[in-house]
Amino acid sequence: MEAEVYDLRGLNCPLPVLKARKKLAEAAAGTRLWVETTDPLAVIDMPNFCLTEGHRLIETISVEGGHRFHIERG
Structure with missing residues (x-):
């Protein structure tokens, strides 16, 4: 499945x-x-964001x- 790159x-x-929240909303x-x-804190923030928002973190x-x-939108 193709996934857009969001820089x-x-x-x-x-x-x-x-x-990322706005884009996925x-x-x-x-959608992937x-x-x-x-951002060095993203390794903590993105997994937590996915968990709380119901998205699937496929790979880091x-x-x-x-x-x-x-990320796959839930």
Whole structure:
């Protein structure tokens, strides 16, 4: 399944989660999204966000300078 890449690099907490929340709220259930971030707290924030909002965190990848989160809207 294809997933859009949502580039949130350069933004710090809480903006990556807030922007990801808005983007996913506008999407249909089952939509997948790659969220890219350089915020070091995102490794804590994104999994918690997915858990509390009912989304599925499919994969987390460490990349140079940050992380990528593959999320499926619940």
